[in-house]
Amino acid sequence: MPATRHAKNSQLVLTSLLNSGSSSYQVESLLGQGTFGTVVKCKNLDNKSIVAIKMIKLRDDNMKMVNQEVATLKKLKSMDLSKCNIIQWNQYFIDTGHICLEFEHLDRSLLNFMEERKFRPLLVKEIRPIVQQVAQALKHLKAVGIIHADLKLDNIMLVDQLRQPYRVKLIDFGLAHEVSAAVVGSYLQTRPYRSPEILLGNRFTVAIDMWSLGCTAAALYLGALLYPGLGEYEMITFIMETQGQLPVTMLNKGRKTQKYFRRAVNSTSSVWKLMTPDEYRRATGKQPMENRGFKFSSLDHLVDVQPIKTHNSADRVAEISDVNMFVDMLKAMLQLDPNTRATPCEVLEHKFISMHHIASMRKKRSYPSAPLPTSSSRILHLMLGREKPTSPTTQAYFPAPAPSSKKLMSLILKEASREIVTSAREYMIIGTLASVGRIRGPGLLSTIRPARVLRTAPDRGSGSVGTEKR
DSSP: OOOOOTTTTTTOOOOOOEEESSOOOOOOOEEEEOOOOOOEEEETTTTEEEEEHHHEEEETTHHHHHHHHHHHHHHHTTTTTGGGGGEEEEEEEEEEEEEEEEEOOOOEEEHHHHTTTTTTOOOOOHHHHHHHHHHHHHHOOOOTTOOOOOOOOOGGGEEEEETEEEEEEEOOOOSSGGGGGGOTTTTOSSSGGOOOHHHOOOOOHHHHHHHHHHHHHHHHTTTOOOOOOHHHHHHHHHHHHHHHHOOOHHHHHTHHHHHHHHTTTOOSSSOOOEEEEEEHHHHHHHOOOOOOOOEOEEEEGGGGGGGOOOOOOHHHHHHHHHHHHHHHHHHHHHHTTTTSSSOHHHHHHHHHOHHHHHHHHTTOOOOOOOOSSSSHHHHHHHHTTTTTOOOSSSSSOOOOOOOOOOHHHHHHHHHHOOOOOOGGGOOTTTOOOHTTTOOOOOTTTEEEEEEOOOOOOOOSOOOSSSSOOO
């Protein structure tokens, strides 16, 4: 029988069994539940392996989506997913009115990981391997013409944080489809990760996934959503307040432009003005809500969010440079115009990922030499085979160059996991009054309210598809 939830106590019935015809599965726990399905942790009773099974109720109104997801998974299965940072799909079967998709079992989502940390922001060196791996996944998806369309913290999974820190894979292809099948006006992407072209109802491409990855990286850095709008009007407002006016060409062609914009009075040119909150309320009956933890007037001001904690002068210079390069990469990923937005290959070649900006600083001796041995010097020796690895010690910053992509990935993961600060005092908790005095620069206009929530509420009246959670 399919796994069910008890009506009284909402507990998963652990005695449930699933049968694929060739194997039987014991349901062990509930891993997640979304709009379109339930994911359970199961033990294969034949080979004792642990797997994750996504169960989708077969109904006439969702058969098209189910068939689309299976078609996408079949196309991906032809790739070497172990090298693509995409979850391994094993098979599908039907059991008592449910289609069951069997996947490898992974550790936890980035959202769960951030919840366990009480939404303490990650350091940029911890974000680097995550962005690198997801960009690699997007590179492979682009090569086969697939748009993921729902990239977010929930859909990036840690493989095994204890044994393989910051090793991640992209999951959930329930909304994925081929570029050739993209339908203008579709409601895709979970709202806080939704790109300008989807908000306006423009034609869209794989570039929407890069926007979502940029929003994801920003959320990890802030410990809060960059654009947490409760509706699309708020989303557009927040984006424009931080990044400026949306491109006129996009506004002219957007199917939803007139829902949120009006043409300037007495203007002969195509000038669009965003409705004021009062105009929007009169037009829709909805009162726009302000729920941001921070308001930025420019993405450049993100460099002032996290205090630099490194005291060593050389490593401090390197860390400041790294934060600046991280923000530079974010700006490329969050370009309003999808035609100028960074591609996966461009992100993979960006200095923040390659760390060439720090390596060049050492080569040019543009910052003081740090006391030896620093982790930077040690890793350089490790790369050259001059020193054997030792147990982790106090972490200096990591300015190692990357001679090859394979070695780069190994070093990025090692560097990111070498030190995870556990003291809450060492982190700036975004949205708390205690953190205000530690933030510098004109970009922080105000602190509105605690912003520790990375989960997202459903769109108000948008009819959006997705797996948004309160």
